[in-house]
Amino acid sequence: MDEEFKRKLAAYERGELTDEEAEEVEKDLERLEAYQSYFDETMGEESEASVDTKRFVRRGKWKARFQNAATVIGILLIGAVVMSVVTILFYGLGEESKMEAYPKAIKAAVATTKPNLEVGSSGANAVFLHMNFNGDLVKRVGAEREQVGELNGDFLLNMPNIDLDYEESHFVPFWYPEQLEDGELKDEQWERRLEQLPEGTVSELYISFTEYFSTDELLSILKDRDLMPVWFAVDTGPDLEEREITPKSPIGFPYISPALFMETEVTKKSGGFFFGVESGGGSYSVDSYGDGQKRNQDFLNMLHYMKEYEGITMDIAYRSEEDLSRDIAYIEENGVRIYGMVVTGPTKDLLKLKDEEWVGSALVGEVRLWNWFD
Structure with missing residues (x-):
């Protein structure tokens, strides 16, 4: 415009x-x-x-x-199915599945290298390439077994991460007979401590012997005594010079075997992407103060099993496959020679052991109020 x-x-x-x-x-x-x-x-x-x-x-x-x-959800679902199938195949297949073998190896390592400690009620489950194994760590003081810690194991296929959460004693529990010969290591403090404890208590005692015993010999000595053996320390043949410096970390077997290599009832469960086993523990029948050969064989079976699964048991037992091979070879050649034990019972009955010539030295462990058998 x-x-x-x-x-x-x-x-x-x-x-x-x-x-x-x-x-x-x-x-x-x-x-x-x-x-x-x-x-x-x-x-x-x-x-x-x-x-x-x-x-x-x-x-x-x-x-x-x-x-x-x-698309993302579909990929995740496919991945979940694939991982679940791989998990079931890896942990569940075989004449003895890894779902059974891994806990078995852990229990064997605890039973043979941790005096008066065992895996109690436990359970395992596997999901998405991982297997979890959890159990109570228990010990016996008097007539009762009490929980003192927890075991937590996580496996990514064959890569273990195992944690024993309990208060571990730092004292040397046992000495060899050769170390006690000169009398320098004979400690009478345990006698005074037991004398000071009142009646109506039960105690745990770590005893080192002045000589070696076979399993049957030791059991016959303990028969008819008002006490209970708990764990036996077995000689694995280090050099005498090494013994004079420090005793090797003890290896041995429990008086009541965890029955790892006998037929026990195992409950299996499965469902969806998850499956597992549960166990409440068990034991097999042996003569209370005999069957040394059966006990010895069960002990060797545990060592062989630990050797087979050394990658799992190393973090618990601190023994390599080479160490275990040497231990097994020595025991198979020389037999089971016991040089110490953990025993529990009424405090005043334990004190009576001070008069036994085969008691070279001892250490008092846990003490509890009366909980003994009638």
């Missing part, structure tokens, strides 16, 4: 134009009105198209998001 038209339009509004000029302005206004109508129609269509386009784009974005989410 130029200045001349603006001027004529203003004059038209004031009625100052001639009839001819007024008619010309009216025609121009009609043309402008036609242009405006066409413009409004065109812009309206474009505006609706723009709205439709935005709606289409928005729907496309949400559709893409749902498709991506569905």
